[in-house]
Amino acid sequence: MKKFGILIGIVLVCLCFSSFLVNADIETKKISLNGSTSMEKMINALKEGMDDQYPELLIEPQFTGSSAGIEAVFSGTAQIGNSSRYLKDTEKEKGLIENIVAIDAIVIVTDKHNQVNNLTTQQLIDIYKGKIRNWKEVGGQDLPIVVIGRESGSGTRSAFEEILELEEQCQYANEVNESGPIIAKAQSIPGAIGYVSLDVVDESVKTLAINGVKANETTIQNGQYSLQRPFVMATQGEISKQNEEVQKLFQFIASEDGQKIIRAVGLVPTTNEMSY
Template identity: 30%
Template structure:
C-alpha cells in the first residue's frame, strides 16, 4: 500500500510539472529585469495586473540598467528595464530592441541631514564627486568630511547623474551599492554622506539639495529647469507579443499612468513639456 502511495505521488508530481510546462508554454509568465529606480513602479503595477488577471504572473527583478539591457538582448528575459537609452550602453545593439518609455524619473543629490547646507552650485556638486572638495565647511557647512556613496557601475541612475552633473566624467572611487534603497539608508546613517537617487526613493530619512537654487521637483523636471532626469524604459527584443504586450499596454494605459505612476514619485511621460533624444538634446515634442 505504501509503495502504491509513493507511485501515485510521483505520478501526481509529473502531472503537475507537465501542467507547469504547458502553463509556461502558453506565455503566462513574463520576467522584467534591470533598473532599480524603475523597479518599485513595475512591481506595483505587476501586483495590480496580477490581481486583475488571475493566473498571469509578472516576475520583477533589479540588478541595474546594464543588466536589464544585456539580459533582454540575449533573450534571457522578456523585458529589460533601464534608465538609459539602449544607444548609451556599450555592447548593446539598439536596433534589435524596441523602446517603451513608461515614465520619467528625476534624480536628486541626497545628503545626511546634518551636513549644514541646503543649496549647492552645479560646479561645486561636480567638484564634490570628483574629489576636489572634501569637507562640507568648504561649502559653508559643518566641519565634516564628505563621504561619497555611488551606485555601482552599470547603474542607469549613476550614468544619468554623471552625464548631467559630471559632464560624463567618472566620480572618484568610493563605496558603491547596487540598491537605491540601500544607498538611501547608508546616507541617512553616515555623517557627512552624499549620494544621489531617484525622486521615488527620497523620504524623510535624508535631505535633498537644491542645485543653483532650483529644487528637485516634478514640475521643474517637466520643463527641464531641473536637468538631472531620465526616461524610464522597458525594452523588448523586437515587438512585444502575448503577455509581454498585454503587460506593457497595461502599464502605459491612461488609468495606470494617472493613478499609480504619479503616486509612486514618477512623472507620466504625457506631462513632460520637453523631450530629449538619447544624446540628451532637446527635440520637438
C-alpha cells in the same frame, strides 16, 4: 445524512481541483522582466495594479541592474529589459527599442543635520571629482565630505555621470549595489552625500536643491530640475511586434490606472515615447 456529507465533500474536492486547473492555466501566461534596481518600486506597483484587470498574467521581474537587464533581452532570458538610462546606439543597432514609460529625477541626499540646502551644478561636479572635500567650502559646517555612489554598470550611476559629464572622473569613498544602502549611509554617516532615484527617498535623509530647484513633478516635467533620466522598458523590436501578454502590460501602463500608479510612486509618466 452521511451520504449527503460525502457528496458535499466530493463537490468541494472537485471545485478545488477545478480552481487549481484554472490557476495553472493563468500561471502559464508569463511576462519576464529584468533590469534596473531603481525601477523596482514602479514595476512592483504596476504588477500589483494589473492583478485585477489581467488575472491571467504572471509578471516575473528580476532586478539585477540596467546593463544586465538589457543583456537578458539580447540573450532571450527576458522579454523586457528595464533600464534607468537611455539606450546606447550600439544597443539600438542590435534591434532594441527604447520604450520610455516614465521620467525619474536623480536626487542628491545627505544626512538630516547637514546645514547645506542647495548646490550649484558646478559645486556638485567638483564634489564628485574630489575638488571640493569639505562642506565649509559650499557654505556648510567644517566637516569632510564622504562621497557615495552606485556600482559600475548601475543605470543610476551611468545617468548621473552622463548628465554631469563625469564619466570615469568620480572619486567615490563608497560604491554600493543598490539604492537602499545609499539612503542608509547618507542617513548614518555625518558628511555623506549620495544620489538616488526620487521614488526611493524617505524622511530619513535630507534632499538638496540643485541651482535652487527642488525635484518634483512640475520641475521635472518643465525641465527646470536638471538631474533627470528616463525609465526605459526595452524590447527586442517594437511593442506591436511583441506577444499578446507583453502588449497588455504596455497597454496597462498607458491606461489611466497605469498613469496613476506611476505618479503614485513619485515618477512622471511619458506614454508618448512608447513604440506602439
